[in-house]
Amino acid sequence: xxxxxxxxxxxxxxxxxxxxxxxxxxxxxxxxxxxxxxxxxxxxxxxxxxxxxxxxxxxxxxxxxxxxxxxxxxxxxxxxxxxxxxxxxxxxxxxxxxxxxxxxxxxxxxxxxxxxxxxxxxxxxxxxxxxxxxxxxxxxxxxxxxxxxxxxxxxxxxxxxxxxxxxxxxxxxxxxxxxxxxxxxxxxxxxxxxxxxxxxxxxxxxxxxxxxxxxxxxxxxxxxxxxxxxxxxxxxxxxxxxxxxxxxxx
Amino acid sequence: xxxxxxxxxxxxxxxxxxxxxxxxxxxxxxxxxxxxxxxxxxxxxxxxxxxxxxxxxxxxxxxxxxxxxxxxxxxxxxxxxxxxxxxxxxxxxxxxxxxxxxxxxxxxxxxxxxxxxxxxxxxxxxxxxxxxxxxxxxxxxxxxxxxxxxxxxxxxxxxxxxxxxxxxxxxxxxxxxxxxxxxxxxxxxxxxxxxxxxxxxxxxxxxxxxxxxxxxxxxxxxxxxxxxxxxxxxxxxxxxxxxxxxxxxxxxxxxxxxx
Numbered sequence: 001x002x003x004x005x006x007x008x009x010x011x012x013x014x015x016x017x018x019x020x021x022x023x024x025x026x027x028x029x030x031x032x033x034x035x036x037x038x039x040x041x042x043x044x045x046x047x048x049x050x051x052x053x054x055x056x057x058x059x060x061x062x063x064x065x066x067x068x069x070x071x072x073x074x075x076x077x078x079x080x081x082x083x084x085x086x087x088x089x090x091x092x093x094x095x096x097x098x099x100x101x102x103x104x105x106x107x108x109x110x111x112x113x114x115x116x117x118x119x120x121x122x123x124x125x126x127x128x129x130x131x132x133x134x135x136x137x138x139x140x141x142x143x144x145x146x147x148x149x150x151x152x153x154x155x156x157x158x159x160x161x162x163x164x165x166x167x168x169x170x171x172x173x174x175x176x177x178x179x180x181x182x183x184x185x186x187x188x189x190x191x192x193x194x195x196x197x198x199x200x201x202x203x204x205x206x207x208x209x210x211x212x213x214x215x216x217x218x219x220x221x222x223x224x225x226x227x228x229x230x231x232x233x234x235x236x237x238x239x240x241x242x243x244x245x246x247x248x249x250x
Numbered sequence: 251x252x253x254x255x256x257x258x259x260x261x262x263x264x265x266x267x268x269x270x271x272x273x274x275x276x277x278x279x280x281x282x283x284x285x286x287x288x289x290x291x292x293x294x295x296x297x298x299x300x301x302x303x304x305x306x307x308x309x310x311x312x313x314x315x316x317x318x319x320x321x322x323x324x325x326x327x328x329x330x331x332x333x334x335x336x337x338x339x340x341x342x343x344x345x346x347x348x349x350x351x352x353x354x355x356x357x358x359x360x361x362x363x364x365x366x367x368x369x370x371x372x373x374x375x376x377x378x379x380x381x382x383x384x385x386x387x388x389x390x391x392x393x394x395x396x397x398x399x400x401x402x403x404x405x406x407x408x409x410x411x412x413x414x415x416x417x418x419x420x421x422x423x424x425x426x427x428x429x430x431x432x433x434x435x436x437x438x439x440x441x442x443x444x445x446x447x448x449x450x451x452x453x454x455x456x457x458x459x460x461x462x463x464x465x466x467x468x469x470x471x472x473x474x475x476x477x478x479x480x481x482x483x484x485x486x487x488x489x490x491x492x493x494x495x496x497x498x499x500x501x502x503x504x505x506x507x508x509x
Contacts, residue, residue, distance in 0.1 A: 067360075102429060103375075104382055108322065111375055116367065119414065123358060130356045152424025152496060160421040161371065168417030171405025173355045237405065250508070 004229040005032035010087035011077055013064075013125065016042040019144055019193050019216045020091040026221020027089060027228065028055035035077030035085070037062045037070075038092065056081065064092060064121035067128075074128040084132035087228045090125050090166075091144040093118050097162060098195045100155040111158055118162035119169070126173050130182070139182040140228045143170045144220075145239065147247040148191040151203040156196060167239060174237035183236035185227050189213075189220055190243035200246045209245025219244075257285030258488045262391060263336040265289040265328060267319050267377060268346030270297025272446030273397060273475050277343055280480025281487060282310035287336045291317040291328050293346070319346045319373035322380075329380045339384035341487045344377040345397040347415075350448055352455070355410050363411050370415035374422050378437075385435045392435035393487050396423050398498060399441050400506035408452075416441075420498055427496030436495035438486050443502035444473035468504025478503075 010032040015024035016039070024046055028034050033056040036043045043059035050057040058080045062073040074085050094117035096110055126141065133139025148156065149163035167186050174184035191198045192213035200208055214220060223242045226232055241247045264281045268274035270292035282288040282305040290305070290312055292298025298314035305312035313335065317328040332339050349365035374396055385392030401409070402416025420439055427437040443449075443463070449472070453460045464470055473479055482501050485491050500506055 103379055103426065106375070106379070111372070115371060115375075115418070119367065119418075120360065120363070123355070123363065127356050127358075149421050150424075152421060152426075152428050154425060154429035157422055157425045157429065160425045161418040164421035165371070165414045165418035168402055168405050169355070169410060169414035172407065172410030172413045173405075175405055175407040176355055176410065 002029065003031045004225055005030040005087070007083070008032045008087050008228070009035065009077060009081045009083045009085050010089065010228065011035045011037055011074065011085050011129070012089045012091070013037045014092035015046045018195065019189060019220065021046050022216025023089050023091065023221055023224050024057070025050065025217045026225055027087070028057060029053065030225045030229070032087060032228070033081040033083070035060050035081060037073050064117070064124065067124045070121070070124040071128045074132065078132065084136050085129055086133055086136050086138060087140045088125060088129045089142045089144070089224060089228070090122060092121055093159070093162065097159045100196060102155055103157045106158060114158035115162050115165070119165050122166045122169055126169070130177065133182045134180045137181050139180070140232060141170065141173070141182070141184040142224050142227050143167065143186045145186040145188050146191055146194045147188045147203050147241055147243050148194065148196065148198065150188065150247055153198055153202050159196065171237045178236055183227070183232060185232070185235060185237070186239040187220060187223050187227070188239055188241040188243060188247065189216070190246060193220070200243065203243070204246045206246065208243065212244055214242060214244050255284045255484070259484065260285030262340040263287040263289070263332060263338055264341035264343060264487065265291050265332055265339060265381070266343040266345060267291045267317065267373065269301055270294060272448060273442050273444050273479050274345040275301050276444065276475025276480040277345065277483040278312065279305060279476045280484050281341065282312050283308070284484050284488070286341065286487070288312040289328065289332045290314040291319070293318050319344065319376060320368040322376050325376040325380050329384065333384060338388060339381055340388040340391045341393040341395070342377050342381035342385065343395045343397070343483060344374050346373055347397070350409050350412055350452070352408050353410065358411055366411040366415045371418050374419050378422070378426060385430070386433045390434035390492055392430070392433065394423070394426065394435065394437040395483060395486055396439045397442065398439040400443070400500060400502060402441065403498070403508055404506065423498070424496045431495060436486070436491065438495060439498040440479065440482055440486070441498055441500040441502065441506070442473060442479040443505065444475040444479050446475065463505070466505050467502065471503060473501060473503060
């Protein structure tokens with residue numbers, strides 16, 4: 001709904017393409033001021049698109065490699081957008097994560113890049129968001145955790161491990177930070193929305209009940225905006241499978 | 251030699267990491283009792299050797315190989331020594347884990363994270379990858395079993411890093427079950443709750459925890475590693491479970507029921 005996130009300073013990671021970009025547009029469309037964290041050059045078109053729709057966005061340079069790097073980016077977001085960060089949509093994964101290959105060909109460098117890169121980035125993002133949210137007395141984290149990690153997929157062992165690691169880390173954070181008014185949830189899109197070259201038939205024999213894998217901005221965006229806004233206040237530790245009706249457990 | 255189980259794993263060889271104590275020890279004893287040659291892979295000989303001796307004292311077959319699962323070369327050496335001694339490796343069980351210091355997410359530092367990550371997840375990676383040529387050679391007798399936890403499904407309010415790495419292990423098992431299924435290899439997880447030194451420490455630091463755990467457990471008792479967890483591992487390791495793969499078997503006396 002327009003105005004649902006009115007003025008809330010919200011961080012979106014990896015908004016240059018795909019899911020991140022769609023969610024940044026959705027969050028901005030609901031009234032949030034968005035800080036897009038990543039490579040500013042790559043993010044420039046997304047910033048321009050949000051501004052063309054009369055939204056407010058800034059791109060902030062961050063590599064997700066250290067805790068201080070991410071913390072500084074959150075501080076910069078607050079300074080530039082005029083308020084503490086109270087919402088985070090984390091979609092970033094190391095680029096190597098999406099490369100498929102059998103486990104016997106995965107070397108230590110690749111495992112480190114995907115697994116440690118993804119998990120430490122998720123941890124640093126949680127830690128950077130916690131302080132301003134705790135001070136504000138409320139906050140929202142949404143992690144994007146594709147259903148393919150729930151089902152498992154051949155030749156994607158490091159990727160699926162990193163997604164599930166993040167998903168369970170989010171649940172633990174939800175348990176610890178509930179008393180601070182902070183919610184932590186996951187939204188699980190269909191594999192078609194992830195650049196790994198597999199489709200929903202990997203997840204289930206049944207096609208999507210709604211007949212399509214979904215659009216990042218409109219379909220996933222509606223779910224993410226709901227979780228970020230007032231209507232999400234009593235939901236935490238959840239995984240919402242917004243995949244058009246493929247994965248139906250539990 | 252223990253009676254009552256038969257010797258369904260006779261002629262097969264298992265490596266069990268973290269087998270110097272607790273759940274790993276229980277699984278090592280149970281697999282050996284069912285006829286498997288067991289490699290007690292422990293980080294320290296002081297804990298691993300007595301377990302191997304205990305197994306041999308029962309008339310079963312075991313050897314201790316000191317192995318740090320966070321080191322690729324150490325896992326490779328363990329696998330090589332196992333195959334050199336017993337002629338093959340059919341069953342790889344990765345149970346070793348360290349890092350269950352209580353913490354909060356906002357204070358979790360990279361060192362404690364890495365302790366969790368290196369033992370549980372890098373250990374799974376190394377055990378899986380280095381055992382793979384032998385599991386593939388074993389075909390329909392090939393088994394990878396990863397020890398995870400209910401915390402890997404529902405998260406943990408006390409040890410978030412533990413929940414995260416245990417959750418990741420479940421995804422590794424699911425993806426590998428699909429990747430290795432065509433060879434006949436099965437990959438599964440066991441999520442146990444049993445009396446272990448680690449649980450004893452947790453109960454000591456939080457005295458009401460034992461009562462709460464027992465009250466929440468349908469069977470009103472905490473598992474005994476060899477019969478309660480080892481028996482399930484032996485089932486997954488044997489022919490009766492040849493068509494079970496990608497699964498997590500929760501062995502906690504009926505507490506967590508979220509699967």
